[in-house]
Amino acid sequence: xxxxxxxxxxxxxxxxxxxxxxxxxxxxxxxxxxxxxxxxxxxxxxxxxxxxxxxxxxxxxxxxxxxxxxxxxxxxxxxxxxxxxxxxxxxxxxxxxxxxxxxxxxxxxxxxxxxxxxxxxxxxxxxxxxxxxxxxxxxxxxx
Numbered sequence: 001x002x003x004x005x006x007x008x009x010x011x012x013x014x015x016x017x018x019x020x021x022x023x024x025x026x027x028x029x030x031x032x033x034x035x036x037x038x039x040x041x042x043x044x045x046x047x048x049x050x051x052x053x054x055x056x057x058x059x060x061x062x063x064x065x066x067x068x069x070x071x072x073x074x075x076x077x078x079x080x081x082x083x084x085x086x087x088x089x090x091x092x093x094x095x096x097x098x099x100x101x102x103x104x105x106x107x108x109x110x111x112x113x114x115x116x117x118x119x120x121x122x123x124x125x126x127x128x129x130x131x132x133x134x135x136x137x138x139x140x141x142x143x
């Protein structure tokens with residue numbers, strides 16, 4: 001998957017980084033995959049998020065049915081939070097499949113949605129409510 005974000009610094013030299021995050025690192029927990037350099041630990045090793053020159057954090061999870069995870073917003077003030085449920089096949093299942101619930105909204109495989117009114121400090125709870133484990137991405141972005 002390629003993720004593009006507009007940098008918050010001008011005239012940066014182009015860069016590219018890949019890192020592997022195992023399913024074990026994401027199962028029933030949120031794994032931080034990318035993080036703003038302003039919040040990044042500075043460590044450049046496996047298991048650490050990829051640093052970005054943008055006010056974006058990206059996490060991923062493979063959440064078993066009935067399990068939930070809580071995301072703590074990464075900064076104070078208004079935030080844009082977007083969730084995307086990864087499809088397990090080439091087409092969306094007509095019934096069943098993986099599903100997550102955020103607030104009163106359910107998302108199935110291939111669905112994405114913004115969480116409105118997110119503001120830090122604060123939390124967002126994500127629950128797996130489908131028939132099988134739900135793999136999803138969570139983006140926490142500045143305004």
